[in-house]
Amino acid sequence: MTQTVALVTGAARGIGLATARLFHAEGRRVVMLDRDGAELGRVAKELEGALPMICDVSRPEEVDAAVRQIVVKCVRLDILVNNAGVADFGPIADTDFSRWRRVMETNLDGVFLMSQACLPLLSRQGGAIVNIASISGLRASTLRVAYGTSKAAVIHLTKQQAAELGEVGIRSNCVCPGPVNTKLALAVHSPEIRAAYHDAIPLNRYGSEQEIAEVIAFLASEKASYVTGQVIASDGGFDSTGVGLPALRPARTRQKP
Numbered sequence: 001m002t003q004t005v006a007l008v009t010g011a012a013r014g015i016g017l018a019t020a021r022l023f024h025a026e027g028r029r030v031v032m033l034d035r036d037g038a039e040l041g042r043v044a045k046e047l048e049g050a051l052p053m054i055c056d057v058s059r060p061e062e063v064d065a066a067v068r069q070i071v072v073k074c075v076r077l078d079i080l081v082n083n084a085g086v087a088d089f090g091p092i093a094d095t096d097f098s099r100w101r102r103v104m105e106t107n108l109d110g111v112f113l114m115s116q117a118c119l120p121l122l123s124r125q126g127g128a129i130v131n132i133a134s135i136s137g138l139r140a141s142t143l144r145v146a147y148g149t150s151k152a153a154v155i156h157l158t159k160q161q162a163a164e165l166g167e168v169g170i171r172s173n174c175v176c177p178g179p180v181n182t183k184l185a186l187a188v189h190s191p192e193i194r195a196a197y198h199d200a201i202p203l204n205r206y207g208s209e210q211e212i213a214e215v216i217a218f219l220a221s222e223k224a225s226y227v228t229g230q231v232i233a234s235d236g237g238f239d240s241t242g243v244g245l246p247a248l249r250p251a252r253t254r255q256k257p
């Protein structure tokens with residue numbers, strides 16, 4: 001049987017690395033793309049046959065060069081996971097245009113650019129795009145004017161892709177992770193934010209990289225062959241609980257201050 005090829009962006013660590021490992025375990029060839037060349041080189045050695053690719057998804061010329069390499073080295077592409085992302089939490093008044101652009105260029109432009117560049121390859125035999133947004137794209141909050149807006153745009157971009165690309169056999173779906181203990185989250189989640197998250201999440205804990213990767217792998221797989229344009233939160237129930245007041249939780253599940 002021909003080996004399928006999965007490209008994961010932001011694959012040097014965190015959710016992207018867990019997803020690359022899962023695809024590899026499923027027997028797929030994995031292209032691991034990241035702008036952090038040192039870390040990427042180190043972790044790619046773990047996965048036999050994986051192709052590491054240093055690329056900044058926000059730079060059109062780097063994206064085009066990476067996809068040209070995939071054409072040469074892999075010939076085909078079946079799955080694209082747009083996972084690379086950056087977080088920056090700050091009030092609206094302090095978010096100057098360069099901070100705004102720094103978030104948008106990776107989180108939104110990167111998804112647009114990678115998806116567009118991969119279209120010719122994905123449409124050859126049909127394929128799947130999985131975009132990684134966030135619960136911050138589903139529910140607004142303070143301090144996330146750039147991050148939350150970029151992720152809400154990724155949710156809509158997913159629906160645009162599903163609407164237009166279905167006829168060339170490409171499905172596009174979106175995963176919205178809740179909080180996961182990665183480097184990205186550690187940089188922006190203060191101890192107060194961590195405690196408050198516990199109170200607001202019915203499952204009462206952070207998720208793991210593996211738990212997010214499993215949802216991504218399902219949407220990318222044949223098992224989801226009639227699923228497109230969907231947004232799935234893997235968030236311990238955070239998004240479903242409109243009135244998530246800590247005081248309404250049973251005492252035994254409340255986070256100790």
Ligand SMILES: NC(=O)c1ccc[n+]([C@@H]2O[C@H](COP(=O)([O-])OP(=O)(O)OC[C@H]3O[C@@H](n4cnc5c(N)ncnc54)[C@H](O)[C@@H]3O)[C@@H](O)[C@H]2O)c1
Pocket residue numbers: 009010011012013014015016033034035036055056057058083084085086087105106110132133134135176177178179180181182183184185
């Ligand atoms: N960790 C969380 O709590 C959480 C919650 C919701 C959504 N997410 C989303 O999940 C995705 C993965 O996050 P993570 O927590 O694993 O983060 P992480 O910081 O651990 O990993 C992100 C990876 O993306 C790479 N990257 C960043 N910008 C890039 C660019 N322009 N080009 C190429 N590579 C780039 C980084 O080098 C890094 O290896 C992100 O899109 C993030 O917004 C994470």
